[in-house]
Amino acid sequence: MKSPASASWKAPLKFRMPTAENLIPIRLDIEVDGQRYKDAFTWNPYDPDSEVVMFAKRTVKDLKLAPGFLPQIVQSIQSQLATFRSYEGQDMYVGDKIIPIKLDLQVNHTVIRDQFLWDLNNFDSDPEEFARTLCKDLGIEDPEVGPAVAFAIREQLYEIAIQNVTSARENRISKKGRRAAEHFTPSKASGAALDLMKLFSFRSSVVRKRKEWDYYKPVLDLLSNEEVDALEAKEERSGR
Amino acid sequence: MAEKSPVKEAASSESIPISNSNQLKPSPQLPSKFSSQTAPNSEVPSTPTSRPPSADADVVYVPSYSRWFSWDKIDSCESRFLPEFFDGRSASKGPSLYIYYRNSIIKLFRENPSRKITFTDVRKTLVGDVGSIRRVFDFLDHWGLINYSASSALSKPSKDTGSNIKSSDSPSVESPSSAAPTSKHSSNSRRICGACKSLCTIACFVCDKYDSTLCARCYVRGNFRVGLSNADFRRVEITDEAKADWSEKETLLLLEAIMHYGDDWKKVAQHVGGRTDKDCVAHFVKLPFGEEYLGHPLSNDDESGFETNKRMCLTPLADASNPIMAQAAFLSALAGVEIAEAAAQAAVSVLSQVDDITASRVGSGSLERNSKRESEISSNGDTNQNALERAAYADANSLLDKEEQDIERAITGITEVQMKEIQDKFLRFEEMDLQTEKERQQLESMKNLLFIDQLNLSFRRNYT
Numbered sequence A: 001m002k003s004p005a006s007a008s009w010k011a012p013l014k015f016r017m018p019t020a021e022n023l024i025p026i027r028l029d030i031e032v033d034g035q036r037y038k039d040a041f042t043w044n045p046y047d048p049d050s051e052v053v054m055f056a057k058r059t060v061k062d063l064k065l066a067p068g069f070l071p072q073i074v075q076s077i078q079s080q081l082a083t084f085r086s087y088e089g090q091d092m093y094v095g096d097k098i099i100p101i102k103l104d105l106q107v108n109h110t111v112i113r114d115q116f117l118w119d120l121n122n123f124d125s126d127p128e129e130f131a132r133t134l135c136k137d138l139g140i141e142d143p144e145v146g147p148a149v150a151f152a153i154r155e156q157l158y159e160i161a162i163q164n165v166t167s168a169r170e171n172r173i174s175k176k177g178r179r180a181a182e183h184f185t186p187s188k189a190s191g192a193a194l195d196l197m198k199l200f201s202f203r204s205s206v207v208r209k210r211k212e213w214d215y216y217k218p219v220l221d222l223l224s225n226e227e228v229d230a231l232e233a234k235e236e237r238s239g240r
Numbered sequence B: 001m002a003e004k005s006p007v008k009e010a011a012s013s014e015s016i017p018i019s020n021s022n023q024l025k026p027s028p029q030l031p032s033k034f035s036s037q038t039a040p041n042s043e044v045p046s047t048p049t050s051r052p053p054s055a056d057a058d059v060v061y062v063p064s065y066s067r068w069f070s071w072d073k074i075d076s077c078e079s080r081f082l083p084e085f086f087d088g089r090s091a092s093k094g095p096s097l098y099i100y101y102r103n104s105i106i107k108l109f110r111e112n113p114s115r116k117i118t119f120t121d122v123r124k125t126l127v128g129d130v131g132s133i134r135r136v137f138d139f140l141d142h143w144g145l146i147n148y149s150a151s152s153a154l155s156k157p158s159k160d161t162g163s164n165i166k167s168s169d170s171p172s173v174e175s176p177s178s179a180a181p182t183s184k185h186s187s188n189s190r191r192i193c194g195a196c197k198s199l200c201t202i203a204c205f206v207c208d209k210y211d212s213t214l215c216a217r218c219y220v221r222g223n224f225r226v227g228l229s230n231a232d233f234r235r236v237e238i239t240d241e242a243k244a245d246w247s248e249k250e251t252l253l254l255l256e257a258i259m260h261y262g263d264d265w266k267k268v269a270q271h272v273g274g275r276t277d278k279d280c281v282a283h284f285v286k287l288p289f290g291e292e293y294l295g296h297p298l299s300n301d302d303e304s305g306f307e308t309n310k311r312m313c314l315t316p317l318a319d320a321s322n323p324i325m326a327q328a329a330f331l332s333a334l335a336g337v338e339i340a341e342a343a344a345q346a347a348v349s350v351l352s353q354v355d356d357i358t359a360s361r362v363g364s365g366s367l368e369r370n371s372k373r374e375s376e377i378s379s380n381g382d383t384n385q386n387a388l389e390r391a392a393y394a395d396a397n398s399l400l401d402k403e404e405q406d407i408e409r410a411i412t413g414i415t416e417v418q419m420k421e422i423q424d425k426f427l428r429f430e431e432m433d434l435q436t437e438k439e440r441q442q443l444e445s446m447k448n449l450l451f452i453d454q455l456n457l458s459f460r461r462n463y464t
Helices: A050-063 A069-088 A128-136 A145-173 A178-188 A190-198 A225-239 B076-081 B097-109 B121-126 B130-142 B216-221 B238-245 B248-261 B265-274 B279-284 B289-293 B300-316 B323-335 B337-362 B367-381 B386-463
Strands: A026-034 A035-043 A098-107 A108-120 A219-222 B016-021 B059-063 B201-209 B212-215 B233-237
Touching: A026 A069, A026 A145, A035 A145, A035 B130, A050 A069, A050 B121, A050 B130, A069 A128, A098 A145, A098 A225, A108 A145, A108 B300, A128 A145, A145 B386, A190 B212, B097 B121, B097 B130, B121 B130, B248 B265, B248 B279, B279 B323, B337 B386
Parallel strands: none
Antiparallel strands: A026 A035, A098 A108, A108 A219, B016 B059, B201 B212, B201 B233
């Protein structure tokens, strides 16, 4: 499949996370008997299924949750794994996509906001390494921030990978020619990616413009206890 | 950071203490086998038992089959057990990652060696996928590098349901008859009604004389033994009782403290720790042999006789309709004669001072208010010796009068001074006024002169 010049296409690959380790983000949000358990972590989908049950048991025991949580946790993890596996056999198109990844997290007392560019084509990228370095460089003392950052990055990559898969499916469905399909992928892709392609054209330099420096800088805030409580209350209200 | 972590190996022991100093990484010259080092360690070599008692904060015990452990090196057994990091399958999951996981987990554990670290604690703080973290954690756990000598009591300390406080003193307390089988003594947290054997929930009624507990229903129905009446029971809230259970230890501390400090309840409360002074007083009074342990400072027979009299006299007042009065009477009885007197005097004088100030401002009959208050206080002191009280009362009155007069004089003085000030100001203003008048007139005359001069000049000019 030769691709025309404007939108460079790669041959479709099998779906996988565009990172070195094919790990998927798993998010849990379960409520049993008024007790709420929210969690987010990274999972290796090649672990045997027995791992799921073991992990759930340990979590329930360590966090002293009600035993009613156990089947729900197992079910949630397994359903997310199944979703991942359903995408796995399919094709995924990745163009030359450099996407902005945004971080906007609040972990215990730390609030971190950041934005940076990530190359989707780099299948050796490692969000964990990035998170570790970020925390070390910013001198974050709370050790729970690292995993949260890595998870956020992975989640966004996962979303985009899924989008690519669905766009591939729609491509195959639509019987239009390649040009129309081209139209498809760019329009589906985040508009930001295209803009960035313009940025890297011969006219501009690789060095970022000064006025954009602040936009791409990490912002780190340490909250006091009251602010944490206020944020939690706001979340609960909005959730309701 | 370059300090070695000295290890001492006892020849026959099964475990080795490792000094958990603040430095995290030992110097790189440390050989991977520790047995050759005999750096002196201030700690005693471990006992031959398989799990040594909970270690000091500075010493972490590690089983001897794990002595290969080193912060910087990876042993062959590690690569055997956790091949995923070492087979080069993925670029990022390499030995350095394994070292990062392993060292972070061990560091986390050694921060608090007496507490068992859970897998969830660890995986929340490490960046990576939970499967591999779990495998590293299990490996370290299995090899005793973490959670080895931790105490197993993770849960909250179990409540002191406590042995009976009174069991040691108790023979004279009659155990109730079989009709009301023993509900436990007051140290237990759950109360079962003696009559109907149901669990007391909200409040129960306790009779101290025969030490029986009745639930609210039985009490209302009058379901108690012969010889008891309604008044003998006191109401006990379950919630209060639950947190106010006095363990034996606390009672011992309390008695000790009373012996040392006598009537200083603040110090007693401090000594007992965890109880307010009111709690101590209340509990102390409830103890049957409290008086014996008191060792009253002026104990002679009159006093002790008087005290027992007082205790008996106490009960009628305890039923007094005014709870505050009852409380005050009770406390004064407890605290002793002179102290209550002194307290009453001090209270009266302060009150009268406060009243004076308000009265002089208002200018109304402060004396009336004072006398009313004093009468209240004096009726409060009924249980004390009345003669001394009257004398104190008279003294207080005369002091009061003097104070009032002083204050009146002072106030008149102040007002006089202020009036004088105002008068002076007036005078000054008048002077200033006069002066300005004079100046104005001068200016007027000068103006006139100037005008005349101008006229003269113009005439001259016209002529010439």
